[in-house]
Amino acid sequence: MEGGTIRQLQARVHGSEVLINIVERDEDLDGFVEFVKRNPVLGFDTETTGANVYARDFRWRLAQFGTARESWVLPVERSDKARYYARRALEVADGLIAHNATFDLQGAEKVLGIPLGDTWAKTTDTMILSRLVDSRDSKEGGVGHSLEKLTGAYIDPQIAEDIKGSVGLMARQLGVTKDEFWQAVPLDHTGYNMYAGMDPVLAYRLKGILAGKVPESARGLIRYEHEIARICSEISRNGFLLDREYTEAAAERLRLEEEYWRLQLEELVAEFLPWEDPDDWNLNSNQQVAEALIYLGHQEFEQTDTGQPKVDDKLLSRLAANGNQLALAVKEAKKAGKWRQTWFEAFLANADEHGRCHASINTMQARTARMSITGIPAQTLPSGDAFVRHCFVADEGHVIASVDYAAMELRVLAARSGDKAMRRAFAQGEDLHWMTARAAFGPDANEKHRKISKVVNFGRVYGGGPKVVVEQTGIDMATAQMVIAGFDAAYPGVKRYSDQLQSEARRYGYITTMTGRRLYVDRKRAYSALNYDIQSSSRDVLGRGLIRMDKKGLTPYLRLLIHDEVVASLPVEHAETGALMIARCMKATLGGVEVPTDPEIGGRSWGSLYEMAA
C-alpha cells in the first residue's frame, strides 16, 4: 500500500482484526486494485440514497468490497474513478457474495450498466442461504434474515449489538430521521464508513458459515433459488407500465368521493362528534368509528381477539343495508380513502421516469418460501376488481395475458398425499366439491351442500377445523363436523398424510418438502405441517415453471407473479402463442397428478381481464 496515508478503520470481529480502507482520494484506489487482484471472491455491498433503485433521485453513495479480514469503501457518489473501479471489480471478480443481492445487483445495473445476468451468474446471496438453513423469521423462533440477526447468531454478538440501532443513533446525532439519514450523511462520516465497510466482511464470512448449515436435502436448492432470484430481479427491473393519466384521474375521483362522504358524515354526527374538527376524525381507527356508531345508538358489536368492538366491512355493510346512513358514509369514505392512498397514489409515487412501476419481489419471504411482492402489492389488490388493475397496461403494441393454475393447492394435496380418490377425481375431471358433498350429505347433495363442502375442502388445506367452517358457512357445529368426517371418509389418504407429517414435525421439529426444503414446524402447531407442505410445494411448482419460462426467453415479458398466477405483457401479434408458451412452461405433473394452467388474453390494460366476467 502506498505510503500508508490511506484512511483506515479497525474493528475486531470474533477475535480477529478487520481493516477497513476508506478511499478518499483517487490515488487511494491503487491499493484497491491490488486488493481485487489478490482476491477473486469478494463480499459486496452498497450504500445508496434510498431503497427504490428506480426512483428518479436514486444514487449509489458508497460501494464496498471485502473479505473476512479486509474491506474497501469506495466513494462512488463523488468520484468517477471510484465508480470505474467498482465496476471493474464487479466485472473481473470470479465470485461475489452479497446479502440480499437483488438490491445491490439491480443498483449495479442501473448505476453502472452491468447486466443483471452477468453479476447474478457469479453471486452467492447470503439471504438465500439463510432462508434455506432456516426459513423462519426471528418472530417465529428462527434466527431471522437480516445481516444484524445473522451476525449475532453466527459471527459475533457484540458486532450485531453495535450494528443494531447504529443508524438510528447516527441519524439522531445528525439531526435527521432514519429515512433521511441515507441521503444526509456525509460520505466520510466515520460511523457510516464503519457500518458500510463491515457489511461486505460480514457477508463474506456468513457465506462460509451458512453454506455448511444448509441441510443436505436442500443443497440442490441453492442454485435453483439463485436462478429464481435472478429471474425475479429481472422482472422487477422490467417494471409494469403505469397508465398515469388513468391513475391520476382515478385518484382525483376517489378524493372527491371521500370528501363527499365526509360531508355526509359531518351532517350526520355534527352534534355528537367528540373531535372538534371533523377532519381529525380518523375513519381508519375502528375505535373512533365504534364510538360514533354508539353515539348514534348502535350497541351490538362482535369483539375482536383483544376485546375491542369489531368494526369490519361485514358490520358496516350490514348496517348500511339496513339503512344506517352513518355506516354507509363511513364505509364509502374509508374505501375511497384507502383505495386512493394504498393503490393509486402509491403507484404514482412508485413509478420511475418512464412511467414504470417496479415491484420488489422477495422470492423466499414466507416461512414456506412463498414469494411476496411489495411496491406493487399485487397479492393484496382487491379481488376480482378491474378499477385498480386498469392502472397497469401492457407495453406499446402489447396486450396483457394472465395464466393461472387451476385449483393448484388441492391438486398438490392430491399428489403429495397420494390419496387415490382425490387423484382419480382430478384425473377424470370430477368435481372435488361435489365428491365431498356426496360423501357427507349422500347422493342427493345439493348446491348448498356443495358450497359448504368447498369451504371444508379448502379448510383442510389450510389446516382449519370445524369452528372455521361454522364461521364461514353459518351452519351448526354438528353439521360442520359431519362434513369434515365426510371429507376424511372420501379421502382417507389425506388424513394419513397429514398424520404422517405431524408425527415427523413432532419428532424432528421440521418436515422436508418435495424439493428437499426443510420447514420447521412449531411443535404446538404440528397440524400446520400439512399446510406448510402444500403451500411450499405449490410455490415450487411455480418456481420450476418460472425457470422453464426463463429458459424459453419469456422473462422479458413477465410483469407480476401472484402465488398461482403470472401476468405478462405480450406483443399483439404473438399474444396467443406467447400465452400458450407460458401456460405450457407453468404446467406441471406431480406424482402423476396434472396441475393444468389456464391462459387468458386481455386488452391493453390488466383490468380488461376483470371486466368480461362481470
Place this chain on the structure above:
DNA sequence: TCCCCGAGCGCC
C-alpha cells in the same frame, strides 16, 4: 419526536 410493533383487515 421518532420508531417499533401489535392489532385489524383483506388477499391467495
Place this chain on the structure above:
DNA sequence: AAAGGGCGCTCGGGGA
C-alpha cells in the same frame, strides 16, 4: 378431538 396457513398495508400506542 381440535387445530386456519401465508403475506402487505395502515394506524395507533407506547417505549426510547
